[in-house]
Amino acid sequence: MSFLTVTYALTFYFAAIVFVFGLAYRIRTYAKSPAPLKIPTTPAPTTRTGVVVRMLKELTVFESLFKSNKWIWLFGILFHAALLLAFIRHLRYILPDWSLLVFMQPFGKYASFAMVIGLGGLLVRRIVVDRVRYISAPSDYLMLVLIIAIAASGMLMTFVEHTDIVALKAFLLGLIFVDWNPLPTDLILLVHLALVALLMIIFPFSKLLHAPGVFFSPTRNQVDNPREHRHIAAWAAKLETSGK
Amino acid sequence: MADFEVPELREYPIIPKLKEGVMAHSSPYVAKPELQQQLGFPGEMVDDWKEKAIDTLGELTGKYRSLQVFLDSCVKCGACTDKCHYYLGTSDPKNMPVARQDLLRKVYRRYYTLPGKIFGKLGMPGFVGAAELTEEVMDDWYAYFHQCSQCRRCSVYCPYGIDTAEISMAAREIMDAVGKGQKYCNEIIGKAQIIGNNLGLPEPALKNTLEGLEEDIEDETGVKVRMPLDEKGADVLLITPSADFFAEPHIDGLIGYAKVFHAAGISWTMSSYASEAANFGMFIGSYENTRKLSLRIREAAIELGVKRIVFGECGHAWRVAYSFLNTLAGPFDFLDPNYPVPQHICEFTYELMQQGKLNLDPSANDDMVLTYHDSCNVARASRMGDKPGGQFEIPRAIIRATCNNFHDMPADTIKEGTFCCGGGGGLLTDDLMEIRVKGAMPRMQALNDVTKNHSVTHMAAICAICKSQFSKVLPYYGFEMDQIVSLHQLVSNAIILDGQVTEGQETEGEEITN
Numbered sequence: 001m002s003f004l005t006v007t008y009a010l011t012f013y014f015a016a017i018v019f020v021f022g023l024a025y026r027i028r029t030y031a032k033s034p035a036p037l038k039i040p041t042t043p044a045p046t047t048r049t050g051v052v053v054r055m056l057k058e059l060t061v062f063e064s065l066f067k068s069n070k071w072i073w074l075f076g077i078l079f080h081a082a083l084l085l086a087f088i089r090h091l092r093y094i095l096p097d098w099s100l101l102v103f104m105q106p107f108g109k110y111a112s113f114a115m116v117i118g119l120g121g122l123l124v125r126r127i128v129v130d131r132v133r134y135i136s137a138p139s140d141y142l143m144l145v146l147i148i149a150i151a152a153s154g155m156l157m158t159f160v161e162h163t164d165i166v167a168l169k170a171f172l173l174g175l176i177f178v179d180w181n182p183l184p185t186d187l188i189l190l191v192h193l194a195l196v197a198l199l200m201i202i203f204p205f206s207k208l209l210h211a212p213g214v215f216f217s218p219t220r221n222q223v224d225n226p227r228e229h230r231h232i233a234a235w236a237a238k239l240e241t242s243g244k
Numbered sequence: 245m246a247d248f249e250v251p252e253l254r255e256y257p258i259i260p261k262l263k264e265g266v267m268a269h270s271s272p273y274v275a276k277p278e279l280q281q282q283l284g285f286p287g288e289m290v291d292d293w294k295e296k297a298i299d300t301l302g303e304l305t306g307k308y309r310s311l312q313v314f315l316d317s318c319v320k321c322g323a324c325t326d327k328c329h330y331y332l333g334t335s336d337p338k339n340m341p342v343a344r345q346d347l348l349r350k351v352y353r354r355y356y357t358l359p360g361k362i363f364g365k366l367g368m369p370g371f372v373g374a375a376e377l378t379e380e381v382m383d384d385w386y387a388y389f390h391q392c393s394q395c396r397r398c399s400v401y402c403p404y405g406i407d408t409a410e411i412s413m414a415a416r417e418i419m420d421a422v423g424k425g426q427k428y429c430n431e432i433i434g435k436a437q438i439i440g441n442n443l444g445l446p447e448p449a450l451k452n453t454l455e456g457l458e459e460d461i462e463d464e465t466g467v468k469v470r471m472p473l474d475e476k477g478a479d480v481l482l483i484t485p486s487a488d489f490f491a492e493p494h495i496d497g498l499i500g501y502a503k504v505f506h507a508a509g510i511s512w513t514m515s516s517y518a519s520e521a522a523n524f525g526m527f528i529g530s531y532e533n534t535r536k537l538s539l540r541i542r543e544a545a546i547e548l549g550v551k552r553i554v555f556g557e558c559g560h561a562w563r564v565a566y567s568f569l570n571t572l573a574g575p576f577d578f579l580d581p582n583y584p585v586p587q588h589i590c591e592f593t594y595e596l597m598q599q600g601k602l603n604l605d606p607s608a609n610d611d612m613v614l615t616y617h618d619s620c621n622v623a624r625a626s627r628m629g630d631k632p633g634g635q636f637e638i639p640r641a642i643i644r645a646t647c648n649n650f651h652d653m654p655a656d657t658i659k660e661g662t663f664c665c666g667g668g669g670g671l672l673t674d675d676l677m678e679i680r681v682k683g684a685m686p687r688m689q690a691l692n693d694v695t696k697n698h699s700v701t702h703m704a705a706i707c708a709i710c711k712s713q714f715s716k717v718l719p720y721y722g723f724e725m726d727q728i729v730s731l732h733q734l735v736s737n738a739i740i741l742d743g744q745v746t747e748g749q750e751t752e753g754e755e756i757t758n
Contacts, residue, residue: 026316033309036531038567041399041407041624043632043660058403068323068401076321076403125322130262132322134337135346137373139359140320205358206372210404213317218310219405224627226567227584230574235307236531 005171005183008193012175015197022204023212030216036233044224051223058220071125079118085111086154093165093172112155119148143206146195153192163189248678250720251333251685253692259326260335267336270679271387272671273427282434283533286423293422294377298355300421301348301414305356310410315352317404318342320373324398328408329663330391333682338388341398341408347384348415350375382424389415390426391679393671394527394560395620395664412669413529420528428673433524433533440540441486441520447474450516453489461499466745469506471498471514474548478513480505481545483565483586484556485521485708493730494711497557500732501589503739507603508596512554518544521561522708526568527670534564538572551580554587557730559619559707560668562588566626590706591628593735594638597645603740606648612702613649614734615694616640617687617714618662619707633659639706639731646738651698657690665705667713680713681720688721695723704731 045051057063062080065073089108092101123144126132157163164184174181183189202208215221277287290296305312324341326332331339338344353360353374360374369375394409419425435444445453454471461469472478482505488498505512518540525534545553553576555565565586570576576585584591596602616639628634636659643650657663666683694700705711705728714728740746 030309030313033306033312035309036307037571039310039407039410039625041396041405041660042627042635044627046627046630046632058405062403064401064405065321065323065403068327068403072321072323122321129322131259131325131337131340132320134262135320135322135325135340135342137320137370139372202359207317207319210317210319213313214404216309216313217317217405218313219399219407224632226570227586230570232571233307236535236571239532239535 001180002182002185004185004190005180008171008183008190009175009180011194011197015200019200019203026204026209027212030212034233034235035218035222036236038222038224038226038231039218040222040224041219042224044222046224048223051221055215055221058214071121075118075121075125077118078114079122082111082113082115082118086115086151093169094176109158112151112158115151116148116155119144119151123148139206143208146199150192150195150199153188153195156188157186157192161186161188248681251682253685253689253721255693257332257686257689260332262337263335264337267330267334267339267391267679267682268384268387270391270676271383272390272673272675274386275425275427275430279427279430279434280420280423280425282437283420283425283430283530285420285425285430289423293382293424296422297377297382297418298351300418301352302356304414304417305352308410308414310407311414314345314404314406314410315349318345318349318406321403323401323403324406324408327398327401328392329395329397329666329686330393330679330683333666333685334391334679336391338384339391341402341406344388344392345406345408345411346373347381347388348411349373351377351381382419385415385419386424389419390671390676391683393620393664393666393668393683395668396624397620397661397664400624400660409669413526415529416527416670417529420530425528426670428675429524429527429670433528433537436520436522436524436537436540437533440515440517442522442524443486443489445486445489445519447516450489450514450519454514457495457499457502461502465741467506467741467743469499469502469741471502472512473514474516475511475513476548478511478548478550480510480512480552480554481518481541481548481550482512482514482554482556482589483518483521483541483561484514484589485558485561486519487708487712488556489519491708491712492715493726493728493733494557494708496733496736497711497730498732500730500734500736500739501556503736503741504589504593504596504602504732507739507741508601513548513550515544515548517547521555521558521565523561523564524670526560526564531572534568535572538564538569541569542573542576545576546578552583552587553579553585554589554592556589557706557708557711557732559621559709561708562619562706563621563625588628588638589732590638590642591634593642593732594629597642602735604645604735604738605740606646606738608737609647609734610649612647612729613651613698613700614643614647614729615651615653615691615698615700615703616643616658616731617653617665617703617705617710618658619705619710620662620664620668622706623660623662636660639704642731643704643734646734651694651700653690653694657686663687663690665707665710665713666717668707668709672709672713677716681717684713684717684721688717688723691723692721702727702729704729704734706731 170181359372392412399407
């Protein structure tokens with residue numbers, strides 16, 4: 001087994017551990033931290049079902065963002081929808097060639113353009129709009145650059161310089177079943193994979209936490225029923241039992 | 245008139261270019277040691293304020309999911325940057341919601357996230373949007389977290405629902421914990437906890453005022469309308485902001501409530517012990533103080549043996565009442581289960597309207613063309629009636645039933661997109677006049693629009709703070725201070741009580757003096 005394969009294999013194990021445990025730890029923190037008061041942004045749904053609908057609208061069509069700013073919405077949804085398609089396309093590296101997966105391939109392929117346009121638009125806004133420039137730290141630009149680089153390196157392999165995807169699949173399956181296979185040595189692939197590993201590692205410590213965070217946002221996921229149902233957190237209930 | 249520049253009103257709203265630091269000088273007076281200690285906070289800045297502040301921040305993220313999730317989730321997309329009335333009115337970038345949040349978030353990132361710790365050790369925390377907690381940062385906190393009215397407009401537009409109000413409350417709680425509280429809020433909380441209302445009006449003063457009002461109503465209408473105080477066995481306990489007892493135009497609203505109770509034949513009372521609807525505990529983010537104030541209402545309800553609790557016109561108060569009262573001071577299982585606890589006076593009046601129990605003559609308000617200002621916390625932090633959005637429809641239904649001339653302001657400035665009056669969240673104090681005037685600009689611009697296009701003469705509101713704030717800031721923008729009216733003032737004008745003496749067509753045309 002080459003040094004390169006071993007390095008990448010270990011890097012991916014490390015990245016996967018950081019990603020999974022880091023994210024699980026954050027999610028656990030969110031789930032465990034109490035929400036002592038009812039604070040849905042109203043008008044809010046008065047039933048659980050209504051909340052599910054509200055959340056689905058936020059997750060699929062970015063409802064609040066649409067109300068807010070059409071450019072950010074457009075770039076944001078282009079990027080995220082493309083990301084989803086690209087993700088589905090990449091499932092072929094670990095799953096059998098199911099017909100639906102095969103059908104989805106070209107969508108994932110051309111979504112890459114939408115992804116780069118979306119990310120590019122967000123980056124241009126960050127540089128050009130004075131208000132957004134003001135609130136941007138170096139890491140905010142680099143995050144966009146990182147994902148653009150991942151997308152661009154992927155596109156290079158798809159449209160310009162193909163890599164050995166059969167060998168790649170063997171390598172990835174080898175990682176999963178701990179039966180390592182050599183990694184193709186194309187430079188673009190190595191860059192692509194290294195950047196993906198980097199993204200996985202910084203995910204649980206960065207603003208990418210908006211992904212799990214949105215599910216836990218009390219202003220969006222709470223039912224508007226404070227008069228009907230008494231809502232009380234454990235630490236707040238202690239104030240009651242400990243006397244006034 | 246002012247020692248600062250009043251923003252100009254434009255025909256079409258614009259997003260201003262950034263002017264860094266232009267509001268950095270705007271800080272409210274700091275609370276005196278006695279005031280601080282009264283509320284359980286250190287009297288003065290403690291020596292180890294930095295450690296204490298960082299520890300308190302950590303404690304709060306463990307107690308409030310909102311804070312934890314909001315500090316982590318912001319992606320700096322910029323969607324909120326043009327949504328705050330204080331940014332629109334001042335151009336100060338730290339009044340953009342995300343930048344205001346970042347004053348706290350950068351400290352959170354420095355001390356509570358791995359990248360912040362690593363890059364902080366490397367001496368470049370700014371690389372990952374983190375920053376050391378320094379005196380300058382603390383000064384920024386004190387200045388800019390007192391330039392947020394906790395109106396929640398930003399939270400409507402944030403893709404993750406991040407609510408700057410939650411961040412501001414946490415920041416104020418941290419500042420209180422290290423001994424740097426705001427005089428205005430903490431003084432008021434103290435008064436309400438000791439005397440029972442924000443103005444510090446004791447029982448005899450209240451009684452006197454109410455008797456005076458009873459006489460006024462009788463002089464005007466010939467009907468003996470009662471303003472009961474501390475009457476045991478009444479059906480309804482009315483909790484109203486203490487400004488309703490003496491300020492204009494609030495007091496006309498109070499007269500309106502009294503007439504509605506009278507017309508409905510429902511016995512009611514106010515309480516001298518719980519003579520305040522507004523709960524400033526929320527402004528400083530203090531659960532304990534908010535709860536303490538709320539419990540007075542519970543105690544008064546038990547003591548007076550009432551069956552229902554109704555709240556008068558007050559915005560943030562209605563948020564605490566509607567959203568938090570059951571949590572803080574419930575359960576209210578000793579009250580009549582046929583009514584929600586608490587009810588808003590608008591819900592109460594609307595219900596009577598539906599039942600045809602109020603005799604209303606809208607022509608009594610024909611001397612006015614009305615618009616309606618949705619108070620921020622009623623709009624975005626509460627509800628009326630049983631359907632979402634009732635908080636928009638019910639007050640408008642009451643206006644339509646009591647006035648013939650009504651026009652809404654532009655759609656993006658009302659309902660869930662409503663602009664705060666500029667004085668909410670503990671900012672209604674003279675030492676913050678500049679930010680109050682500037683923050684009112686977007687609302688004034690919208691009012692100007694309907695004034696020009698629909699000849700609107702008056703704006704109705706259902707919040708004590710809105711009313712006080714507008715009376716003060718309207719003149720800065722070339723309006724008259726009495727162009728702001730209480731919603732129940734319109735009801736009061738339009739309602740015809742049994743046995744009321746009407747001199748010809750004339751009703752009580754007092755509010756038009758300009």
